[in-house]
Amino acid sequence: MATTKSPPRRKTIKNVYQLHVQLLYVEPRVWRRLWVPDNLTLTDLDQVIQTAMGWTNSHLHEFEIDGQRYGMSLDEYPIDKPAKLDKDYRLSEVLSQHVKTFIYTYDFGDDWRHAVTVEQTLKPDPALNTWPQCLEGENAxxxxxxxxxxxxxxxxxxxxxxxxxxxxxxxxxxxxxxxxxxxxxxxxxxxxxxxxx
Known part of the structure; x- marks a missing residue:
């Protein structure tokens, strides 16, 4: 039986990512610019995006990063290639140097697709950027x-x-x-x- 890894809740922060999150296909343009530490799991990043965008986290979600899908356990929806569990992966593991953009999808019925761009990788400054923050954004x-x-x-x-x-x-x-x-x-x-x- 395969075991799933459970990352420890806290891990040293080596980098802070500046992410631009834009909801695709809607006008007026809805976007947020965020600072997120690299020790967040993808589940944590889901929570940050939900909060920053204004969603209520009432539906399923999925990340598509570098050809791999990460999401929640969907045993009731068998598919050929299930997503890896997002709770098991940290940003530091999935956002390698060559990953510049990825897709975050929320609510598979309404299909809200977000383009997430890694704008910068910063060094952490405990006085400024070691916790999730929204730097700017536009529209509801x-x-x-x-x-x-x-x-x-x-x-x-x-x-x-x-x-x-x-x-x-x-x-x-x-x-x-x-x-x-x-x-x-x-x-x-x-x-x-x-x-x-």
């Missing part, structure tokens, strides 16, 4: 369960036009007003402090 992420890119475009059209026949229904469904340009870096960084990693 789409609401959960809105129906992917097509559903989000329809949602934006309806909530942005008070004469649209679905305007009231969409506002009620969302729970109020929706500002597609809404992004609060302070709120994101406060939320990141509470992420359990």
């Amino acid at each position: 992420c789409p609401p959960e369960d809105v129906g992917g890119v097509p559903g989000y475009m329809e949602f934006l059209e309806a909530v942005g036009d008070s004469t649209h026949e679905e305007h009231k229904a969409m506002r009620r469904w969302f729970g109020g007003l929706f500002d597609p340009k809404g992004f609060d870096i302070n709120a994101v960084n406060i939320a990141l402090r509470d992420v359990e990693i």
